[in-house]
Amino acid sequence: MNDMANKWIGARTIRPDGADKVTGRAQYSADTTMPGMIWGKVLRSPHAHARIRGIDTSRAEALPGVKAVVTHKDIVEFPLDKSVMLGIQDMRWMCRNVMAREKALFHGHPIAAVAAISEEVAAAACALIEVDYEVLPHVIEIEDAIRPDAPILHEWNRFEGKPSNIAGTMVLKAGDIEKGFAEADIVVERSFTTRPVHQGHIEPQSCTVSYAADGRVTIWSSSQGQFMVRAMTSLLTGIPQSDIRAIPAEIGGGFGAKTIIYLEPVAVMLSRKSGRPVKMVMTREEVQRATGPAPGSLMTVKMGAKKDGTLVAAQGTFYLQAGALPGSPLRGPVGCSFAAYAIPNVLSVGYDVVSNRSKVAAYRAPGAPHGAFAAETVLDEIAEALGIDPLDLRLRNSAKAGDKAIYGPNFGAVTFKETVEAIKHHPHYTAPLDKNPRPGFKRGRGVASGFWYNAGGESSVQVNITEDGNVLVTTGHPDVGGSRASIANVVAELLGVDHARVNVMIGDTQTIGFSNLTGGSRVTFASAMVATASTEKVIGQLKERAARIWKIEADAVKWEDGMALPAGDNAGKFPPLSLKDLAAKANEMGGPIGTQVQLNTTGADPGFATHCVDVEVDVELGIVRVLRYTAAQDVGRALHPGYVEGQIQGGVVQGIGWALSEEYLYDAKGRVDNAGFLDYRMPVCSDVPMIDPIMIEIPNPKHPQGVRGVGEAPIVPPLAAIANAVYDALGRRFYALPMSPPRVTERLAEG
């Protein structure tokens, strides 16, 4: 929404980093070089599960051209009996994720690393490292990992008194579900599975690191948080944070995957031991085998409703794969699956299951798409059984402002209903759909909704006025989706200057105050809030300068359209002073004009989304294609509509891939069989139609610009929306993802 009064907020401005991005000049982490740079390569476990009895690096070290070799001995050990948290990451797992210690826990697990004068020499040296493995039986799938006779990954991990691969649980409850189900007129219980999927960022993880002779470290890396990079590297290497400068390069996609690090601590130790800057770039195969992904899941959801559609009880049991080390995002399915609905009796339980695959990392609304696939499918079945329109069922049961959320707090404004109504009244929902368009093809339509927590968190913004009256804004968050453009809009609007005079940069850990990760749908929310505060402070400074020039009180000055003006006739008659005028006088009037504001932002209210999708199925081949997609979401206020739409469209297409074609495939030895973009099938341009985003703008009262986080909610509904559409087309429910052609064909054959 562009209030007519707004010039920049809500306008589709050109992003500050745009010219560099379209001309190839933007510097991503793999584009950086440092003089004297050498190359690092990782030796990875060839076994899915093995005890490491010994590592002999002598032959590698002797190879000409090799400058350093690193093993777990060079990484700080976090003992297994003491949890040390950095945000949501437990450093016991991080240190073992970055370099194996007692065991190789998945095929591709880093065992050692080499720095050498070329990638080729480094790779050859890796092949000379001798590792004494005791190969152990491995286990991959959840149902196998939770069996009593399953190979156990961590002998010290116990569940219900016995060694187990269940590494954690989470329970949320409300009311009494037994009573609730007893009151229900209809109960639907279904079990679901989803395969693990990767975030699919096109830019592999990489970093270039320099450990200088004085022990100061500089890291250029592709990450979603330079402060996380600094903190994690410090913890894993023992180097104090103040000696580490983490510089965020432009990032080529993250989606959560780059909220942790794999290479940086290893590169730092290689650089320290070799005395040279070290560059490490993952290949696509390494990315697929050894980073991320999002968990696979095994879920059961049971919901009960009265005849009139009122939901009375909901029960969910969610097993998520953690990968080799604990920490799957249980709060996703456990907290979000039923959150948008006012259900009095709920029991939501999650189990964190370890198995011999790479440790999962965050992926856009972590865990929530899984739970939504289950819950939103069950809702669809209940709606059908009761003869109620599925959107009406959601409207009837929507949570309201003030309701207690299953995960604890009372809701502020709840804008869920608006997203449902937006779909209900959209031409897509009522457009005629020929379910039998031609022989052998069927079409169907489905809807689903989704919920995500969103987040606030720490953010820092500096606003500085240059001597010639232009504006420099420095923020602390890597820009994954065009957040610099939104910040420029806000600052330009508040200062009343032309957008082209505002330059937004991303600071590193030494040039900007602490800022939390880019992720959790928080960047624009947090940085716009802090940019607002910072700009308002600068305006205060400008007014104060004008006041001194005019020799009046500062509160007699107002700031309008980029100029200081007397606030009223009583203040006196003075010609306006522009930003340029005041900047030119800055030094003589007390110094440069500018400030930094650092806040731990709060007031991030959840994201709600409702989607509608039409699909067509080639029945003989089992191929599902998306014909039309409409996605409604409350965005609070679209500071830059183009980039908000982009978040919705991007999340939807990731959901389409998750629903139809993406999955990890393993061979009998526990190795990823499809570790590349050929056989890990993400949607290509011709696979999808235009994605129609409906941005509902109900300004978030807790944010000075009305912003609500938008990045994650879009990926939550597509799995169920598409499954419901396929049901509408074929008359068969799908409880397993992806709905790939062989699975669709098999399901149809089941009759």
Place this chain on the structure above:
Amino acid sequence: MSKLHVSTSINGEPVEFLCTAAESMLDVLRGPLGLTGTKEGCGTGDCGACSITVDGRLVCACLMLAVEAEGHEIGTIEGMAQGDRLHPLQQKFLEMAALQCGICTPGVLMASRALLEKNPDPTEEEVRFGLAGNLCRCTGYDKIVRAVLETAAEMRSAA
């Protein structure tokens, strides 16, 4: 290991470099030539982030040996703008927010330009199939396709 000497032309400028027979054009562009606008997403020709042109024809730089550049005209993203005059596609991508993280953008722009050079009046379907070799994970392709179609229309009316 002895290196091969290659004389070629990149974005209209004569260029010489040394390489081994094993190095790809992508390795050499990003390494010794410092032309890092061409990106590596996969190294196996499955993502299009390394799209360049050879004698005007769109190819993946990761699927070409550097030594093959001898005697040919190589085009990269760095040659798409003319000084500070952006190509209409580049300008339109910025205006329509057809990029988010931007890592796929150089490849998408190269492929889009090649598409429009062959077919100045493509349908939406033709654009989608023409860009099928360029993976984008951020945008969902919607704004990319719209930007290409709008640029095509503008370029046709300017012609």
Place this chain on the structure above:
Amino acid sequence: MTDIRYLAPRTLDEAVGAFAAAAGAARILAGGTDLLVQMRNGAVKPGTIIDIKKIAEMTAIEELPDGGFRIGAAVPGAVLAEHPRFGKAWPGVLEAVNLIGSKQVQGRASAGGNLCNGSPAGDSVPAMIAAGAVVTVQGPNGRRSMPVEAVPAGPGRTNLAPGEIVVAFTLPARAPGSGDAYLRMIPRTEMDIAVVGCGVNLTLAGGVVTAARVGLGAVAPTVLLVGEAARALIGSRLDDAALEAAAAACRAACKPINDKRGTIAYRTKVAGVLLKRAAAIAAQRAGGN
């Protein structure tokens, strides 16, 4: 470390000489869209790379006096698509070659490379087989011809003798009333390796099929020429019974595997489905001729 030699001979004799002399340690480079991937993943470690793109015969497209075509083995699919007449005569072969990979890959990938790579899923091969293409091969013992279907020997292997290089594909003159088509099943709309590929070439006179050839890919260790399917179509009016018999023949000819791209059951079923669909398109194109 890796001392790979690169040669770019200008004559076929030089190329054959170098290839034979390397005694298995050399690889032929046409488009490179398979070779570079294999070098990168370590599957192939050539001592010498022989770039054949400077050899005129390898990159030429010739229209023969009898109406047939001779396509150099290294001609990229995109170049073939630009030929003013080839696609009209052989739309199936053309679409098959231009389904390999992406536009970027098609800018380089060639039918010769696709065939010699020996993948049972190579898109151009079923269509070339259906077309009745004959390859010219040159080796240390001279030149010879063989039908395309005789070249693949198994996954990644060919029946070429040591030192032999595929030089060109010769496609016969088109009888009036002929049409060909290639269809493949892939999960996405582009970019995937074929789960099943089917090429059908038909000649019809008065609505009756007088000649037919069927090539089936990705369902056996080599691409198959399915004679039974062709025989089921010949003499028919492409009625349901004939198509079903041909489909059944395709299903029976399958010896597929379960792998990351498809299951045995799925591939077998799809082989029959694609036969029917490809035959319909080929017939429609034949009708136009």
